[in-house]
Amino acid sequence: MALDTVTTATQNPDTKQPFAELGLKEDEYARIKTILGRRPTSSELAMYSVMWSEHCSYKSSKIHLKQFGEKAVKSDALLVGIGENAGVVDIGQNYAITFKIESHNHPSFIEPYQGAATGVGGIVRDILTMGARPIAVMDPLRFGLADAPDTRRLLPGIVAGIGGYGNCLGLPNIGGEIVFDETYAGNPLVNALCVGVMKHEDIKLATAHGTGNLVVLFGAKTGGDGIGGVSVLASETFSDAKPTKRPAVQVGDPFAEKVLIECCLEIFKADLVIGIQDLGGAGLSCATSELASAGSGGMQINLEKVPLRDPSLSPEEILMSESQERMCAIVAPEKIKTFMAICKKWDVTATVIGEVTDGERLHITFNGELIVDVPPRTVAHDGPVYNRPIKKPDYIDQLTKSKFEVPLPTAPDEVKAAILKLIASPNIADKSWVTSQYDKYVQGNTVLAQPEDSGLIRIDEQTHLGVAVSTDANARWSYLDPYEGAKLALAESCRNIATTGAKPLAVTNCLNFGSPEDPGVMWQFAETVRGLADAALELGLPITGGNVSFYNQTGAVAILPTPVIGVLGVIQDVRKRTPMGIPAAGLDLYLIGKYNGNLSGSEWAYLHGEIGNASPVADLEMEKRLVNFLLDGQPIFESAHDVSNGGLAATIVESVLKNKIGARIELNDVANALFSETPGRVLVSIKDSATNEIVNLAGKYQIPIYKIGTTGGTDLEINLAVISIEELSKAHTETFPKLFG
């Protein structure tokens, strides 16, 4: 077994290296040689290749993402911003919340259960790394057509994986979305969001400073997980017997993670770490180079000390391994004894693998031989930056010019049939089949969960302070106009927060797109980022971080541009939240906000094979007033439910079905009114005695309101169409069990 050391690399400068197989371009390989002044060793090559990959380096997106910094609002609430593992937001009473959303799309396609499970595990560790206790998760999902055979393989596996991992951790799953569209066939989206809470003084950062401080690897042992690509190197270097093929699949162990969470929290409480980083994508390569480059000095790692699950792993593979449930901490020597004692108590393997040095370089040795000698910043942060070509795709103008018509119901029977058809369609149908596999109430602090507009978690048992989280994306609008689509998604997410009675505070995002090498996709991406940055600025909300997932495409077909936007809100007293369901008979129903009858991008159009010709245009100034209207009016609202996917029809049906209380509604231009998804609208119910107040509020915030009906009875009556609650319930709930058993 010939070890490729720095000495060997210097002596044999012309050894051929498989940089292309590792995904590096010729000029990138040349750049590594320039940085090092020699050819990289195979371990260095492995590190650079994975850290300079699209996934880790954001090389195609960086140039656009910097707008999030340039257009950022000044926010006192933001305690830690973009660049750390997750952003941290002040919610008052000395509490800080950290939240982030990440994609695990490709692994979930290969192995749905483990891919989705480790997606949850990864985001939970990101939150933990900030010093916070994870308190809730959410999962926005996208699949191909609901009745496609591959969806039957993916959806149950992915849902079981999310439930399996999250439930074992004892984390409530409080929301998310499930959307079907043929462009996601072969490319499901599995995004995972986690929320964590801590006190202000408990915030931890990923940094390594203080010469002589120790680098400790703790958690699970390192195995050959997720190093599929790097096996090229191993097979070049070694030819002897070892597990035939290194898997791209990582297998998670939620019980190990649960123990790791409790162990870390005890370590944090005892104030034993200087910096901490979780091991996720790119494993130890990422953790060591990021910790070192965020610190003041260099770092020395003795790689042979890493505890291995599979002793046949080569140094390159140890550096690349994505084995789950591992953390890396920087600990002062005088505290290491206590640190180790806590790890022992929790039965967590912990090993000192190196120390912080006063140099400027990251040195990694294997049995005394120097195999990595690099400036850490060049690995972690100074990766290539691409300004990829951008071109507005032709389809946009073609659609804009196209005539767009869908059949609309007129007679009462037709209206009834149309409503039943809409609410039974997979995108609108009841998702209990999925959400009942998740534990929504574990920990006992869940106030609202799916299908409510946002998930609501109590933070303090005495003061009843709580936080609300919502995730939203309307990919069809983003397809029609990615700039407006991003703005609308943020506006919708804020509206969902305000609908439950919480005040929007901060934004995170997960931007899922096709190949950045396609100028059309890159244009969609650039427009999305511009839209999101502009919208956040106009709404006065900080963007705390995010994640980009490219290459979501099958052959030449990219997924619909899918920017999933998460918003965090704060509610002073969770007991005062507004639920979505109509709570009683005899209430007045008001539609808040104006509608324009546009059916572009609506579910109704989709059901007729149409996408429409123009996205709605976001009116953020109005959305801001609407949020204030909702927050001010919260005491008089008996229920409130956002109008979004499926239009007013879906909103009314969901509000009625929640508590099985009927309603009588009168609408002009009934079909358009029911099926248009015009943004900026909310359905609320109030007591008759609150009429003056709602009229005054509407005047104060200049929001149009329309009294459209009253609640009560056992039917939903819309003009002359009468549908019994039983019929509604049957249509709404039958779809998922029928599709997925």
Added chain:
Amino acid sequence: MAKIIVEVMLKPEILDPQGQAVASALPRLGFTFAKSVRQGKRFEIEVTGDPTPAQLAEVEKAAETLLSNPVIETYVVKIEK
């Protein structure tokens, strides 16, 4: 009567939390022999009479599609008298 046996194991490089849990429980109960443990599953399939080559081929197919997850597991089909 002969049975067709399908044994499914996680591939050697795949993490096996169950096996690990067993391995760490053994010494707690005083068993000190194990360096490591990996846990799999075994299917016993009865057919009428002795298995035919055609049936074995069918079982092979079932093992690949239903009884195992070829992404993370391997299987062996054999006959047990």
